[in-house]
Amino acid sequence: MILKIIIIISILIIGIWLIKARKNTRVRAWQKLVFLVFILSVIVLTLFPNFALEIAFLLGLTRVTDLIVYGTILIFLFVTVNIYLKFQEMQSQLSRLARKVAIQEALLRYPNWEKEN
């Protein structure tokens, strides 16, 4: 039970931290590290399936399946938030581009716009 609370609190803290500070290099490095850990754990767990059970016990779970389910949910959340943020960023970049185009084009049509009369 205590472990579940710790997991929930830490995932919330990590989540908020990732969202709030996503632009800095350290966070981008962390994203890569998480991905690296994921790849390595897949390799390790394929080679030593029993190791997974030990980790599961260590985390207070009784089955490897539970461990995989929890892990998958966390990765899914992580990926979803990242894609959402990336999508928002692209939307914002696109609208800035459209704004530039609209203004440049209007300035051609109204050449005296920036002049005082």
Add this chain to the structure above:
Amino acid sequence: MENKKTCVIVPFYNEEKSLTTVLQDLTKEDYSVVAIDDGSTDNSFEIASKFPITLLKHVTNFGQGAALQTGIAFSRLNPNFDYFVTFDSDGQHQVKEIKNVLKPLIDNTSDFVFGTRFQDKLSRLPIIKRIILKLAIYYTKASTGIELSDTHNGFRALNRSAIKEINLNFSNMTHASEFIEQAHKSNLRVKEIPVNILYTKYSKRKGQSIWNSINILVDLFLR
């Protein structure tokens, strides 16, 4: 005061039903109008181009916030404008009320005027909408210290020192909160003026769903 010195910024998206009346009323009063077509797919652009206004066009639809920011960025380039007004294109706002929202700017007692639908008239709305608007008011007060009775009204008036501080990043309706935040950050003098909103069947259909408040909250958190 010459109305020509006031630039009315009108973003529109597929508003061919209401646009003619809105632009007619504005140009009749001799206001300078900067209209932004936010990628309309109907005849709105053709309708707007018949009027003596300044017309800009987004290549595709980005949302009211993006269109407003385009209008703001473009209109402040023109040194002949003293005041700027944001005005809805769906016919909800009344041209005759522009002089009311401009008054605190002309008297130089405020830099940024927000129109409000309900100073002490909140009770007329359905209960869920009332609760959400109340929450928005508390949230705004807690995060900016600015107390507004209507945080999401599109009728606003800004003077030159206010308009140069505005830079909206959100394309969707979250931009209404950004206006308040940026006014707060730049220490602008803010005031609320009551305006009457014409709730026609048409503008109601085009109006905001209360579900959008969830989108706005998520936007404000995830940035």
